[in-house]
Amino acid sequence: MERHTYIRLAKIDELIRGKRYPNCRKMAEEFEVSQRTILRDIEAMKDSLGAPILFSKEKNGYYYGSSGFSLPELKLSEGELLAVLLGAEIMSKYKNTPFEAAISRAFEKLQLLLPNSVTINPTKIDEFISFDIRQTRELDKESAKVFEVLVKAIKDKNGVEVNYYVIGRNAMQKRVIDPYHLRHTQGSWYLIGYCHLRKDIRTFSVNQIKGIKALPQKFEVQKDFSVEKFFADSWSFQEGGSITKVVVKLDKAVARWFVDRKLHASQQTKENKDGSLTLTFKVAGTNEIKRWILSQGHWAKMIEPESLRKEIREETRRMYNK
Numbered sequence: 449m450e451r452h453t454y455i456r457l458a459k460i461d462e463l464i465r466g467k468r469y470p471n472c473r474k475m476a477e478e479f480e481v482s483q484r485t486i487l488r489d490i491e492a493m494k495d496s497l498g499a500p501i502l503f504s505k506e507k508n509g510y511y512y513g514s515s516g517f518s519l520p521e522l523k524l525s526e527g528e529l530l531a532v533l534l535g536a537e538i539m540s541k542y543k544n545t546p547f548e549a550a551i552s553r554a555f556e557k558l559q560l561l562l563p564n565s566v567t568i569n570p571t572k573i574d575e576f577i578s579f580d581i582r583q584t585r586e587l588d589k590e591s592a593k594v595f596e597v598l599v600k601a602i603k604d605k606n607g608v609e610v611n612y613y614v615i616g617r618n619a620m621q622k623r624v625i626d627p628y629h630l631r632h633t634q635g636s637w638y639l640i641g642y643c644h645l646r647k648d649i650r651t652f653s654v655n656q657i658k659g660i661k662a663l664p665q666k667f668e669v670q671k672d673f674s675v676e677k678f679f680a681d682s683w684s685f686q687e688g689g690s691i692t693k694v695v696v697k698l699d700k701a702v703a704r705w706f707v708d709r710k711l712h713a714s715q716q717t718k719e720n721k722d723g724s725l726t727l728t729f730k731v732a733g734t735n736e737i738k739r740w741i742l743s744q745g746h747w748a749k750m751i752e753p754e755s756l757r758k759e760i761r762e763e764t765r766r767m768y769n770k
Contacts, residue, residue: 454519456481457489457497460510461519464501469509594657595630598639601662602627605669607644611659612652620658621645626667629675630654633685640678642670649673651685683712683729683736691730694737695751698725702747711740726751738763 456479463470472483472490479486490510493499497520500513594610601608612623626642628649637654649670681691698706700723707717707725714730731737734756741748741760750757 453489457493458519460486460489460493461499464510464512467511469504469507469511471509474509588655590658591655594660595637595654597660597662598627598630598654602630604662605666607663607665607667609661609663610652610657613656613658615656623652624663625650625652626669628669628673631675631679631685638685640675642667649678681714681730681732683731683733683740685736691732692734692753692756694729694731694734694753694756696727696729696741696744697749697751698727698744699747699749700724702744734759 459479460470460475463475472486475486476483490501494501497517499517501510502513503509504511597608600606607624607626609622609624612621613619614621624644625639626644627639628642629640631638631640631651639652639654639657640649641652642648643650643652679685697720703719703723703725706727707719711727712729712731714728716728718726718728720726729737738756738759741750742763750760
């Protein structure tokens, strides 16, 4: 039996078991299939699965003539169960977004597929496997509303006017943006869109948008824009800037933590005879990689470019003076 058919049968079973007396017309509308398909489902439940389904003229719907019937369990492999658990873990990070209700409904439907007993105990899953998924910064009510407006504006290709809090200036700015894409990274949500003030595609933190309204003006996404291309050379999510070759040498004391790690798509790793590592990257903009280098402390030696060496030297001097 195909899974989409099983999902439909499980829903029919739930409606009948709940004494809601569903009929073919209502179920066909709900499942967006023909009444003939629902009739085949009912016949399959009766003939192949032994369901005691009867039709009530008074209630104009189906009911079970006797108790004790249950659908056969759909068995999940350990891999499939882990996939469901991973999905649940990921989706739990999307609170206060328009996705939350849809996610909740999806998992309610998935529960219909889960057997009463499985060969692996989900409550014990963390004893041998866990998922390191960064916690999403929860959107407050204002930001959740902003998020909802952005989702609709992106879908309908409408521009938006926002009041944007610029942290560096500690000031609010009014911006008109053509919203292209919402991206979740580093535990927060970001908007990528064309900024009419800067005449360029920029990234905006959703939590820093303190007011928003959709505009009647329509827009077209630039033909050469793609999210993959936009972030292709960034260290994390910082966009823009020329491509810079960055070479860092990591002391052997920390090298073992990075020898098998891929920090960036452009990364080249050289293992040195003294146990150290030389990492070479080509990144767009250097602010983010500079912060990563600083986070490695005295175990990281900046090789090139010289301009970044000077920036890091100045940064450490300021840190020391504070």
